[in-house]
Every structure is written in structure tokens, then in C-alpha cells.
Amino acid sequence: MRVLILALLALLPALPAAAQSPAADPRPGFHFAPARNWMNDPNGLVYYDGEYHLFYQYNPHGDRWGHMSWGHAVSRDLVTWQHLPIAIPETEVMAFSGSAVIDWKNTAGFNRDGKPAMVAVYTGFDPKTKNQSQYLAYSNDRGRSFTRFGKVLDIGSTEFRDPKVFWHAGTRRWVMVAVKAAEKKAAIYSSPDLKHWTHESDFGRTPSAQSINWECPDLFELPVQGGKPGETRWVLMVSQGDKGPDGGSGGQYFVGAFDGKTFTLEPGWDDAPHWQDLGADFYAAQSWSEMPDGRRIWIGWATDLRYAHAIPTYPARGLMTVPRTLALRREGSDWRLAQAPVRELEAHRGTPTQLRDVRLSETPTPLKLGDSLDMLVTFDPLKASQVALTLTDAQGYALLIGYTPATREVFIDRTRAGPHFHDAFPDRNIATLPPGDGPITLRLLVDRSIVELYAADGTRVITDRFFRGGGALTWSANAMDGEAVIRTLEAWPIE
Ligand code: FRU
Numbered sequence: 001m002r003v004l005i006l007a008l009l010a011l012l013p014a015l016p017a018a019a020q021s022p023a024a025d026p027r028p029g030f031h032f033a034p035a036r037n038w039m040n041d042p043n044g045l046v047y048y049d050g051e052y053h054l055f056y057q058y059n060p061h062g063d064r065w066g067h068m069s070w071g072h073a074v075s076r077d078l079v080t081w082q083h084l085p086i087a088i089p090e091t092e093v094m095a096f097s098g099s100a101v102i103d104w105k106n107t108a109g110f111n112r113d114g115k116p117a118m119v120a121v122y123t124g125f126d127p128k129t130k131n132q133s134q135y136l137a138y139s140n141d142r143g144r145s146f147t148r149f150g151k152v153l154d155i156g157s158t159e160f161r162d163p164k165v166f167w168h169a170g171t172r173r174w175v176m177v178a179v180k181a182a183e184k185k186a187a188i189y190s191s192p193d194l195k196h197w198t199h200e201s202d203f204g205r206t207p208s209a210q211s212i213n214w215e216c217p218d219l220f221e222l223p224v225q226g227g228k229p230g231e232t233r234w235v236l237m238v239s240q241g242d243k244g245p246d247g248g249s250g251g252q253y254f255v256g257a258f259d260g261k262t263f264t265l266e267p268g269w270d271d272a273p274h275w276q277d278l279g280a281d282f283y284a285a286q287s288w289s290e291m292p293d294g295r296r297i298w299i300g301w302a303t304d305l306r307y308a309h310a311i312p313t314y315p316a317r318g319l320m321t322v323p324r325t326l327a328l329r330r331e332g333s334d335w336r337l338a339q340a341p342v343r344e345l346e347a348h349r350g351t352p353t354q355l356r357d358v359r360l361s362e363t364p365t366p367l368k369l370g371d372s373l374d375m376l377v378t379f380d381p382l383k384a385s386q387v388a389l390t391l392t393d394a395q396g397y398a399l400l401i402g403y404t405p406a407t408r409e410v411f412i413d414r415t416r417a418g419p420h421f422h423d424a425f426p427d428r429n430i431a432t433l434p435p436g437d438g439p440i441t442l443r444l445l446v447d448r449s450i451v452e453l454y455a456a457d458g459t460r461v462i463t464d465r466f467f468r469g470g471g472a473l474t475w476s477a478n479a480m481d482g483e484a485v486i487r488t489l490e491a492w493p494i495e
Pocket of ligand 1: 041123
């Protein structure tokens with residue numbers, strides 16, 4: 001169904017030339033985008049031999065969804081990326097989303113000269129039959145070229161995709177989690193050799209499955225912060241095509257146990273959706289496998305499926321978030337995923353602008369800050385009903401990032417933002433902070449057409465894109481119904 005929708009979207013007329021002006025929408029400074037054309041999901045995230053690989057869903061032939069292939073980039077620090085040629089091209093099947101592993105034990109027999117193969121496991125989509133099956137391709141040259149092995153798992157379905165594979169130490173088996181998309185199920189398989197797969201179980205959850213489908217699952221173990229020594233839980237991630245936190249696409253997480261065969265929810269799990277991100281623009285996130293230092297890091301495609309095809313940027317349409325380190329902790333009787341931009345970003349910080357005790361009133365106070373920066377800001381709302389930073393472009397389009405103390409809501413408000421390119425775009429995305437009062441601190445990554453807002457130690461994240469009618473962006477801050485104060489603001493340009 002999703003594929004059908006995307007295929008139909010690909011047929012819509014392209015945007016008028018005015019919206020495609022590169023000057024009107026400068027490239028991001030530190031978020032990954034392809035050099036040109038359409039990009040969707042991150043794929044095949046794997047670390048090997050000093051390099052982080054980022055493969056991604058890519059259309060080599062245009063800036064609409066189609067001809068799905070795996071684009072490729074590598075990085076040594078998860079911040080600076082080098083573009084590489086297409087890794088897995090479209091053939092008689094399109095190369096849909098999937099993952100990559102390093103076959104240290106040569107279980108598949110693809111290793112060469114005593115060096116482990118990088119094995120990509122992806123969905124082959126046959127445009128004629130609509131069949132979706134899982135395929136392998138492998139590389140013996142650090143991901144620079146791939147040899148197609150072919151189909152390894154076909155259940156005769158048109159809705160079976162997005163395999164995420166990892167080595168499960170306990171059972172000494174490979175585990176695959178994929179989606180039976182339309183059934184809104186995560187299907188778990190195991191294999192000794194990546195080639196022969198056995199179905200182990202399906203995970204579905206009725207109250208949480210109110211969406212059109214599930215896509216792009218992930219499954220991994222995280223330490224429990226503040227828990228007993230060595231305490232861990234497994235986290236199952238799924239993206240859903242609609243009915244997310246802002247009504248469009250989004251992602252949920254589930255916390256539980258995993259024995260190599262079955263994912264079991266934490267006893268007493270609260271069925272209210274646990275959103276990965278409360279903004280409009282976070283989808284199809286995937287985590288890196290084979291991390292050298294035990295961190296669990298993931299990256300998401302920064303879009304809402306409702307308007308992904310219409311995003312007014314040119315020549316590239318598609319952007320990733322900054323890679324984020326994940327943690328898990330308890331909050332009361334519930335569980336919270338916590339996210340933080342990778343620490344490597346801090347090495348790219350330039351000389352900061354530092355502000356202290358800036359008193360704010362209803363009249364906006366201009367702030368001299370750039371449009372590609374990493375910011376830490378502490379607001380004391382005092383008695384004000386709202387305090388906000390505003391980013392305004394030369395045409396008066398305005399994006400608000402703020403806090404409403406009465407409801408303890410941080411928000412990104414796009415109701416006056418960007419040229420109106422889609423009805424689903426003007427919205428207000430909210431995260432409710434845990435109980436408390438007084439000053440609040442936000443970490444903001446602002447990068448020309450994206451804001452990532454991290455609050456409450458990363459347990460509340462809002463990711464939203466914004467666009468501009470034209471001209472440079474300027475910053476201001478103000479307070480409503482009384483004075484407020486910016487206690488401290490530190491903004492580092494990212495270099
Ligand atoms: C998610 C998705 C995946 C699929 C891919 C095709 O955005 O629909 O389920 O594998 O994109 O490009």
C-alpha cells in the first residue's frame with residue numbers, strides 16, 4: 001500500500017521552478033543529504049575498519065521516489081560524510097530498505113583472504129509481481145562494491161520488508177526482524193548462515209497498531225540507566241506510515257525481553273504509544289550494527305510521509321537527522337528512550353556566541369546567531385505565559401521554538417513557517433516535560449531547514465523541518481504576558 005502511494009506520488013508533477021531555487025534553500029551544514037535527487041530511509045548502517053557506513057534509499061534518476069537503489073556514504077566521525085557511488089543498484093527488483101552486518105565467523109562463506117565480508121540484507125521489490133522478498137549482497141572491499149547473491153527469504157507476500165539483522169550471542173544465530181507491513185507485525189526469523197531463515201515469532205500490538213502499516217523495524221539491547229549493575233532491556237522499534245504524533249508518519253518503541261526467538265513486552269507495559277520523536281519529521285530510523293564501543297546510535301529520515309514528495313528543496317530532496325546516541329531509563333512506572341546528538345558533533349563546534357541574563361518582553365529582542373548551529377539555552381519563564389525563540393526569513397515566514405510553563409510544553413510552531421507547500425506542513429508539535437517548575441534547558445540543533453529539539457535529558461525530542469521564502473534567517477526572542485529571562489545561551493557554529 002505504502003509502495004503504491006509512493007509510486008503514485010512519483011507521478012505527480014514536479015514543483016514549479018521557483019521552489020527549486022538552490023539559493024532559496026541552502027544545503028544543510030551538518031546534516032546528511034545526498035548531492036542531488038531523492039533520498040528516503042537510512043539503510044545498511046554498519047561500522048567496519050574505521051568507517052561508519054550510511055547506505056540509503058536513493059533514486060539515481062530523479063528527485064521523486066522511484067528506481068530504488070542503495071546510495072552510499074562513509075564517515076570516520078558520524079558528522080563529516082564522503083559520498084560514494086551507488087552500492088546496490090536497481091535490477092529486475094528494486095533494492096528496498098534493509099541492513100548490513102559483518103560476517104566475522106564466515107557463516108555465509110563470503111569471506112575472502114581471511115577478511116570478513118560485509119553482508120547487506122535488503123528487500124527486493126519486484127515491480128511486476130509486487131512480491132517483496134529478502135535478498136543478500138556482499139562486499140569484500142569495505143563496501144565499495146557488492147556482489148549480488150540473490151533471494152534468501154520469500155513468503156509469497158507483497159508486504160514483507162525492511163530486514164534488520166544482527167548476531168544474537170545467546171543463541172549463536174543471526175536474527176532478522178522485518179515487518180509484515182500491512183498486518184502491523186514485526187516478524188522475527190533466525191539463521192545460522194544468513195542464507196536459510198526460520199520463522200520464530202511475530203510481534204503485534206493491537207492498541208498501538210492503529211496505523212496504515214508498520215515499516216523499518218529495529219531490535220536491540222540497551223543498558224537501563226540508573227538500574228541495577230548490568231541491567232538491560234530489549235527495545236523494539238517500528239515506524240508507522242500514519243497516525244503518528246502529529247497525525248502523519250512516526251515511530252514507536254516497545255521495551256521488553258528477547259531470547260533470540262520472541263520479543264516479550266515488559267510486564268505492565270503501558271499501551272499508550274511511546275513515540276520515538278514528537279515532531280513531524282522523524283521516520284524509518286535505524287541503528288548502526290557492529291559498533292566498536294558499545295554505543296547504540298541511530299539516524300532517521302527527517303520527513304513526514306504526507307509531504308516528503310513535495311519538500312521544496314533542490315537539487316536534493318531528502319535529509320537525515322544527526323546520528324543520536326540512545327539510552328533507556330525508567331520514568332516513574334514507565335520507560336523512556338533518551339536521545340542525544342553523537343558527542344562527535346562537539347568536536348565541530350566553532351567559537352560560541354554566549355549570552356547571559358537577557359530580559360525578554362513581548363517586543364522581540366534580536367539575537368545575532370547563525371543558521372547552522374548547536375545551541376544550549378536556559379529559559380526562566382518567570383511569570384510569562386510563553387517564551388520563544390523565533391527564526392524569521394526575509395519574507396516574514398517565522399518558525400517558533402518555545403515553552404509554555406502552564407502546561408509544561410516545549411513546542412516547535414510552524415503555523416507561520418515556510419512557503420505553503422503542503423497542507424500538512426503548518427502545525428505545532430509539542431512535548432510535555434516531566435513535572436517541575438523554574439528554568440528549563442533546551443538543546444537545539446538548527447541547520448538551515450531543520451530543527452532538532454532535545455529536552456528533559458533527551459527523553460523528549462521534537463524534529464521538524466522548516467523552509468524559507470527567501471533571504472537570510474534572523475533570530476529573535478520574546479515573552480508573552482510578562483517578562484522572562486534567557487539565563488544562559490551558548491550557540492556554537494558547526495564547522
Ligand atoms: C519506508 C519504505 C520502506 C521500504 C522503502 C522503499 O519509507 O516504504 O518500507 O523498504 O521505503 O523505498
